[in-house]
Amino acid sequence: MLGTSPNPLSINLAGIDLRNPVILAAGTAGLLDELRDVLDLGLIGAVTTKSITPNPREGNNAWRILPLRAGMINAIGLANPGLDAFVESHAPRARAMPCKVFVSAAGFSIDDYVAVAANIDAYAADSGGVFTAIELNVSCPNVHTGTEFGSTPALITELLRAVRPVVKHCKLWPKLSPATGDLVGVAGAAISQGVDALTIGNTMPAMLIDVETRRPALSNITGGLSGPALHPVALKHVHDVYRKVAKGANVPIIAAGGVMRWEDAAEFILAGASAFQMGTALFADPRSPIDVCKGLSAWVKRQGKSNIGELVGALDLDSPRGPASDQTRKASSER
Numbered sequence: 001m002l003g004t005s006p007n008p009l010s011i012n013l014a015g016i017d018l019r020n021p022v023i024l025a026a027g028t029a030g031l032l033d034e035l036r037d038v039l040d041l042g043l044i045g046a047v048t049t050k051s052i053t054p055n056p057r058e059g060n061n062a063w064r065i066l067p068l069r070a071g072m073i074n075a076i077g078l079a080n081p082g083l084d085a086f087v088e089s090h091a092p093r094a095r096a097m098p099c100k101v102f103v104s105a106a107g108f109s110i111d112d113y114v115a116v117a118a119n120i121d122a123y124a125a126d127s128g129g130v131f132t133a134i135e136l137n138v139s140c141p142n143v144h145t146g147t148e149f150g151s152t153p154a155l156i157t158e159l160l161r162a163v164r165p166v167v168k169h170c171k172l173w174p175k176l177s178p179a180t181g182d183l184v185g186v187a188g189a190a191i192s193q194g195v196d197a198l199t200i201g202n203t204m205p206a207m208l209i210d211v212e213t214r215r216p217a218l219s220n221i222t223g224g225l226s227g228p229a230l231h232p233v234a235l236k237h238v239h240d241v242y243r244k245v246a247k248g249a250n251v252p253i254i255a256a257g258g259v260m261r262w263e264d265a266a267e268f269i270l271a272g273a274s275a276f277q278m279g280t281a282l283f284a285d286p287r288s289p290i291d292v293c294k295g296l297s298a299w300v301k302r303q304g305k306s307n308i309g310e311l312v313g314a315l316d317l318d319s320p321r322g323p324a325s326d327q328t329r330k331a332s333s334e335r
């Protein structure tokens with residue numbers, strides 16, 4: 001069209017067209033559309049819902065979320081209204097959302113995941129595609145064994161063998177845990193089961209102690225670390241999974257972990273992510289995705305590219321590595 005320049009941030013993620021690669025992370029943007037009054041959802045790519053379980057859950061008692069110097073620690077306990085109430089009372093609002101909506105599914109047995117995924121997929125089909133993807137939160141413990149569904153290649157294979165066949169209309173991807181000893185193996189196993197993308201990843205197990213009372217600061221004793229402290233850990237996982245399994249299989253990576261500013265997102269893109277999520281940043285400034293998009297657009301231009309997709313995995317591992325540029329040193333010291 002005359003007079004309009006192409007959007008440098010538009011992407012196609014596993015067949016889903018997104019205005020830009022910014023996705024709001026599960027559990028950090030309300031249940032569905034609650035941030036709409038403070039952030040124009042028409043300026044981001046997609047929202048991920050709070051993780052939905054078959055039955056309603058109140059979650060853990062206070063304290064269940066605490067700020068840290070380098071991020072946050074949370075043990076919300078998957079508080080959500082449950083599948084039926086989500087579908088009946090909340091899902092209809094998704095029709096009015098000006099961005100794509102991905103549903104996060106969680107559970108404590110394989111049947112739980114199958115129930116949520118099958119129902120959400122059927123709702124998406126009946127509603128003309130109001131939901132475009134299902135993200136499986138595989139960091140939940142199996143009630144029978146106590147082991148997380150995403151902790152080993154064998155367990156994620158078993159889960160996906162059951163869930164993959166019931167998801168026919170939405171795209172499907174698991175959200176892997178950075179705490180898994182063998183993330184590349186788990187990612188490879190998920191790819192073998194035909195996932196459309198991989199999210200890397202969830203929070204890192206962590207804890208805080210109140211030294212005066214000598215009690216754990218979180219009622220759940222332990223929780224999940226998110227925000228800036230998580231970013232370099234997630235970055236290395238994205239780098240490893242991209243190079244070792246995802247690139248060869250042509251499966252896109254959605255990165256998550258400590259994107260607070262555009263440089264964090266640019267690092268994920270260079271390491272091999274096609275899109276990224278923002279979570280903790282929204283608590284500090286719910287409009288931060290807009291600044292990240294502005295910074296990324298300018299960076300794509302400075303790199304001489306017309307679209308951010310040209311920079312996916314464009315990390316230069318061949319040139320001799322010297323001291324960091326002044327700009328990078330300054331940016332790193334501020335992060």
Ligand SMILES: Cc1cc2nc3c(=O)[nH]c(=O)nc-3n(C[C@H](O)[C@H](O)[C@H](O)COP(=O)(O)O)c2cc1C
Pocket residue numbers: 025026027028050051065072074076078104137175201202203225226227228230256257258259277278279280281
């Ligand atoms: C308060 C809070 C609640 C969260 N709830 C969920 C959830 O329901 N499901 C899920 O898969 N991840 C959940 N997460 C993890 C985030 O989606 C994200 O993976 C993680 O926070 C790392 O990204 P960040 O550093 O940008 O926050 C939650 C994180 C926070 C801070």
